[in-house]
Amino acid sequence: WEEKQVRGYPEFVQTGRSAHGRPIFALFCGDKDAEGRSWCPDCVTAEPVVRKELHNMPDESVFIYCLVGDRAYWKDPNNEFRKNLKLTGVPTLLKYGTPQKLVEEECFKAELVRMLFTED
Amino acid sequence: MGKTHSSLLISVSTRLNDQACENVQERAEWHYTDFVLSPEDGGSDGKALACGPAQCFIVSCETQPEGWRHPSFTGPAGGTAAATGKNEYDLLVIGGGSGGLACAKEAAQFGRKVAVLDYVEPSPQGTKWGLGGTCVNVGCIPKKLMHQAALLGSALKDAQHYGWNIAQPVHHTWSVMAQAVQNYVKSLNWGHRVQLQDKKVKYFNLKGSFSDSHTIRGLTKAGKETIVTAENIVIATGGRPKYPTHVAGALEYGITSDDLFWLKESPGKTLVVGASYVSLECAGFLTGIGLDTTVMMRSIPLRGFDQQMASLVTEHMESYGTKFLKRCFPTTVEKLENNRLQVTWKNTDLGTEETDSFDTVMWAVGRAPDTETLNLETVGVKTNSETGKIIVDASEATSVPHIYAVGDITEGRPELTPTAIAAGKLLAQRLFGQSSELMDYDNVPTTVFTPLEYGCVGLSEEAAVQCYGSDNIEVYHAYYKPLEFTVAERDASQCYMKMVCLREREQRILGLHFIGPNAGEVIQGFALGIKCGATYPQLMKTIGIHPTCAEEITKLHITKRSGLDATVTGC
Secondary structure, eight states: OEEEEEESHHHHHHHHHHTTTSOEEEEEEOOBOTTSOBSOHHHHHHHHHHHHHGGGSOTTOEEEEEEOOOHHHHHOTTOHHHHHHOOOSSSEEEETTSSOEEEGGGGGOHHHHHHHHHOO | OEEEETTEEEEBOSOOOHHHHHHHHHHHHHHHTTOBOOGGGTOOTTSOOOOOTTOOOOOBOTTOOTTOOOOOBOOSTTOOOSOSTTOSEEEEEEOOSHHHHHHHHHHHHTTOOEEEEOOOOOOTTOOOOOTTHHHHHHSHHHHHHHHHHHHHHHHHHHHGGGTOOOOSSOOOOHHHHHHHHHHHHHHHHHHHHHHHHHTTOEEEOOEEEEEETTEEEEEOTTOOEEEEEEEEEEEOOOEEEOOOSSOBTHHHHOEEHHHHTTOSSOOOSEEEEOOSHHHHHHHHHHHHTTOOEEEEESSOSSTTSOHHHHHHHHHHHHHHTOEEEETEEEEEEEEOTTSOEEEEEEETTTTEEEEEEESEEEEOSOEEEOOGGGTHHHHTOOBOTTTOOBOOOTTSBOSSTTEEEOGGGBTTSOOOHHHHHHHHHHHHHHHHSOOOOOOOOTTOOEEEOSSSOEEEEEOOHHHHHHHHOGGGEEEEEEEOOOHHHHHTTOOOTTOEEEEEEEOSTTOBEEEEEEESTTHHHHHHHHHHHHHTTOBHHHHHHSOOOTTOSTHHHHTOOOBTTTTOOOBOOOO
């Protein structure tokens, strides 16, 4: 499997398209500052949990790590992630093209993350 | 963190409440003969457990593998440890539908070790689906959504009268609706998976059958076997649509409700065979989205329901555009060269044989439990020889101790999601929560979601007459017109309601029947009144909300006995 890091909606869409045909998992988090800390505390908690389970993804998978933007952008109810991907919160971990997703505290739970990566 | 010991996984935690401590205590004894408790826990070798308010177990083991030191007992918060000595699980539920999941999740709340087996045998046409059972996948949920799609079609027609500029006729695209419905159902499948995982309920996607009264053999599609043992087993495998037995081509060419909701392409010109609510509801929304739809009925519609109401339902469907072949039954189904289906049937009224071609033939001739593959005979679980359903007593117990059943699979129970859920929850509470409350199957409200909906609670008029005698009951009734129908110039001939009451002093309400828009929403509240033993005088004291259809119920005053015209006018 491979990881692609993107920032913002257009980059996400483009990367998603280029991975067409392979299982795509995406983790959406708030932007990180110069010290590498996200404005989103739940994202800070979730990221290591998710990273620890990445080895459970199917071999050909693509893992897109996507920074959505700053806090103000995220709070805007019309931002592209909310409108087009129907995201309701960060962090969100989803299997692209399926209704399977984990939102906020669900991402803290290793077993749920593992289930998302391994279940059909 | 865990160690296997004689094929049991003992896992570990640090957050146990008092109840869970007790649970662990009684069960852990069995394991502790092989363990040595470290003295700092206040325990002594082999037996005693320290279980204090600190809620923290520390156990050390003499023969532990390298590096394994102090496991702690785990489970959900308030949770448990390994199950009783000889059985892996406290509760094993076979069937992940409405009843099964409710029972399993409730049992898990008590800190019990619970597992669910769910497996969907593909339909003869190859349709299959995920966790959640009939209601979620091929029943209530997709049905109500497609019913809504059809209602919206009617609303679009009405909209013109209310000033909207909508080009008529309006067209419907099946695949857009189907994909949206199917995606929603899939999100429910996922939601159930997450919930089970979250509540620490073990999920197996296996087809289960009994090896003995505490052992289930689970098979994957490929035939790989897993053995699961449990102290208590709940059978909640539900039912599947029946196929007619004496109709050539029925199995090869017909579909059922299992398939209808998962079709990617429109079913086109459809024949629905059957007089059940499944048949009428499906035929209803197919008509509503603009398809040429015919219902074939051998005798009466909605057997078991109040027959006057059932007639009004079918009358409305006919005026709405559904074709009816009454007192007919099919004899053959053949496939034509253009892939259409040629159906031949007998008209018992005229004594003739007739034929027509359709794109789709859907069988809605009843549902039957799938008990054959469960191997019930091996353990002695008794079933009704006619229906195949499992016989249970008032506590959902079968003829075998520690084996229970809930939901559609049980004999003599309503085949409804809310009753299965309630029965499953109560069962878990009785088994693990020191409750003795039994399920009450009286006055269960329900609704048939035909184009004009029919909601009811309590006895039908026929049942009341049979039970009390026509002299001892009073039936109040009214034909009404929903306000929304007026401007839209809609026919309200079948908008009708009736209330069956005891005639003697108290005049307790025995049954309430309502046909009209949003019948389910209307009847739900009244079900509470009926459950509390509401009487006609109490209802008359209840002020209605205006303007609604439901308020007409509070104003019912014309009796059938009087023979007066029951049409009520608006204000």
